[in-house]
Amino acid sequence: MGKKKGKASFDEWHQTVHSEKCQRNFTGLSGAMEPEGAVRMWQRSEANGYRYVTFLSDGDSSSFKAVCNMNNGTGPYTNHTVVKEECVNHV
Known part of the structure; x- marks a missing residue:
């Protein structure tokens, strides 16, 4: 690490650097960022021609x-759970 x-x-x-390269796409508490990201990915999956069938989690x-x-509790795909x-080896 360099000098502070x-x-x-x-x-x-x-x-200059940060504002030109980084866009804010989430506003909220840090603990809500991961669930929001997961929902966004699952929402757009069918539009991109695929479906996730397994949710791999760290617990x-x-x-x-x-x-x-x-979708009011039916999940991302109404006909698939x-x-x-x-x-188990998540570090």
Whole structure:
């Protein structure tokens, strides 16, 4: 790690480099970001020509629950149930 820089240096970086390359696509609490991302991916899957059938998780069930609660609780695909798998070697 390099030498720490001050607020003025950060502000300059944020206004030039960061703002040009990064777009904010989520506003909310950090704990809600992962479930929201999962829902967005599952929502657009059929439009991209595929369906997810298994939800691989690290044990956090909030994202899985959010996906299952899509479409008033019927899940992302009304005629297919999403199956949850646990990643046992998750580090």
